[in-house]
Each structure stands twice: as structure tokens, then as C-alpha cells.
Amino acid sequence: MKDKIFTQEPYKQFEFDEQVASVFDDMLERSIPHYREVLGLIVDFCAINIKGAENVRIYDLGSSTGTTLLALHEVMPSSSILIGIDNSQAMLQKAALKAKAYGANIEFLCEDILRCKLLPSDIIIANYMLQFIRPMQRYALLEKIYNALKPNGVFFLSEKMTSPHRILDKQMIERYLHYKREQGYSQSEISKKREALENVLIPFSLDENIAMLKDVGFSGVEVLFKWVNFGTIIAKK
Numbered sequence: 001m002k003d004k005i006f007t008q009e010p011y012k013q014f015e016f017d018e019q020v021a022s023v024f025d026d027m028l029e030r031s032i033p034h035y036r037e038v039l040g041l042i043v044d045f046c047a048i049n050i051k052g053a054e055n056v057r058i059y060d061l062g063s064s065t066g067t068t069l070l071a072l073h074e075v076m077p078s079s080s081i082l083i084g085i086d087n088s089q090a091m092l093q094k095a096a097l098k099a100k101a102y103g104a105n106i107e108f109l110c111e112d113i114l115r116c117k118l119l120p121s122d123i124i125i126a127n128y129m130l131q132f133i134r135p136m137q138r139y140a141l142l143e144k145i146y147n148a149l150k151p152n153g154v155f156f157l158s159e160k161m162t163s164p165h166r167i168l169d170k171q172m173i174e175r176y177l178h179y180k181r182e183q184g185y186s187q188s189e190i191s192k193k194r195e196a197l198e199n200v201l202i203p204f205s206l207d208e209n210i211a212m213l214k215d216v217g218f219s220g221v222e223v224l225f226k227w228v229n230f231g232t233i234i235a236k237k
Contacts, residue, residue: 025065030183032128033176033227041224042156043071045234046123049154050076056122057081061113061145062129064088066095066106073104082106085113114141118148127158127232131203138204139212146216149237155218158232160203172229179228206231 028035050056054077060068063084072082084106086092092108099106109116114137118124124145130138145155163169180190204212206223213221213235220236 025067028064028067030185031180033179033230034225038127038158038225038232039068039071041232042068042125042127042158043075045154045156045224046072047075049152049236050122052077053122054079055081057119058083058123059118059121059125059148060084061124061126062086062132063095063108064091066098066108068125068127069095069106070098070102070104073099073102073106084108085111085116087112118144120150121148121153122150123154123156124149125156127156128160130157130209131159131201135202135204139216142212142216146218146237151237153237155213155235155237156224156232157209157213157235159209159230160201161209161229161231162203162205163229164205164207169229175228176230203229206233209233 032038046058056076056079058069058072058076058080060066060083063069063086066084069082069084072080076082082105084092084095086095086108087110089110092110095106095108098104099108113129114133126145130141133141149155163172177190181187185193206226209231210221210223210233213233218235218237220234222234223231224234225232
């Protein structure tokens with residue numbers, strides 16, 4: 001379905017409810033620059049890092065409608081254990097339907113990411129999820145992710161990001177708003193969504209995200225992709 005949520009009046013604070021779940025795939029494609037390219041990079045680097053290993057366990061935290069796990073299902077060994085965790089039942093219901101349609105053996109869990117237990121893992125992915133976690137809780141979550149990864153395990157973090165430079169940050173925001181207009185969103189829709197996300201989505205800078213990953217113990221941290229105020233980081237234990 002086409003994302004027309006913010007053409008309606010009024011709209012409450014943003015949440016991942018049934019209304020958002022029904023249009024979420026379209027929202028991702030039109031709201032996140034180079035979304036498909038980033039997804040492809042993550043899938044490629046997952047394949048590189050497992051090196052044909054069997055019984056690989058991969059978590060997608062904030063798995064929403066399961067798009068990332070479905071893409072991994074296409075290339076991972078059949079013995080791979082794919083698990084999506086999300087606290088939105090509406091998102092998970094749509095993910096389960098998609099997995100069934102593709103015959104993909106993926107487990108989806110409706111749990112609080114901050115409280116759920118993570119089993120020893122080869123790969124953990126958090127695409128555009130950490131930005132919705134309260135800032136004071138992010139370090140502890142990254143610590144939990146690090147501890148759950150096996151030696152040489154890999155973590156992928158994709159986020160919307162800020163710049164500590166006031167002028168450059170404003171310019172990057174303006175360029176992103178231009179991108180959204182290019183995707184067919186009206187100025188009214190863009191403004192309403194920004195208001196709905198106020199104090200819900202709180203981005204950190206690239207340097208802040210990298211510093212946290214290094215502080216929790218990751219030995220290798222590199223930028224895998226960056227476009228204006230969106231980026232993807234790969235971190236190796």
C-alpha cells in the first residue's frame with residue numbers, strides 16, 4: 001500500500017501500529033535514501049563473514065515487516081537460524097505473512113529489545129532501530145549485543161544521523177527533505193511526519209555511534225555506507 005498516512009488530519013505521535021505496518025514497506029523505500037543498496041551491502045557482508053559456516057544464527061533487531069531477513073533467507077545456508085525481534089505485533093503479523101508466502105523459515109518474536117535474551121550469535125543487525133531507543137539506554141543495548149556475538153561476530157548498525165556542525169547539519173536536513181519531495185511526499189506530509197517523530201526518533205552523530213561501538217569492545221568499526229545524514233556501520237568483535 002502507498003504511504004498516505006500524513007495526508008490525514010490529525011495524526012498522533014508516531015508509533016509502529018497497524019496503520020504504519022500496512023504501508024511500512026513503501027515508507028521505507030521512499031523515506032530512506034538508497035535503502036535497497038544498503039540492504040544489498042548488508043546481505044553481501046553477511047555472506048562474506050560467515051564463510052560458508054553451518055547453523056549460523058542471525059538476529060534482526062527491530063525487524064519490522066521482515067524485509068532484511070527475507071533477503072538473507074535467499075543467500076544464507078539452509079541451516080541458518082534467522083530470528084526477527086520487534087515490539088510491534090502489527091509489524092510481526094505482516095512479516096509472518098511475507099515469510100509464509102516465500103516459504104522462508106524465519107522466527108519472529110514480539111519482545112522488548114531492551115529486555116529480551118539474545119542467544120550466542122554470528123550476526124546481529126539493527127537497521128534504523130537504535131535511534132528509537134532512549135539515549136540513556138543505548139550503550140547498555142550495544143553492550144548486550146556485543147556480549148551475545150560469538151568471537152569474530154559482526155554487527156550492522158544503520159541510522160539516521162546528525163552533524164555536530166550546526167550549518168552542515170542544517171544543510172544535510174534540507175537535502176534530505178528535498179529527497180523526500182523527490183519521492184512524492186508533499187511539504188505538508190513531510191512537516192506532519194517531522195512533528196509526529198519529535199522526541200520519538202533521536203539521532204546521534206556518526207562519531208557518537210562509532211565511539212559507543214568502540215567503547216563496548218568492538219575491535220573493528222568501519223563505515224559501510226553514508227549518504228548525507230544516513231549511514232550504515234559494520235562492527236566486528
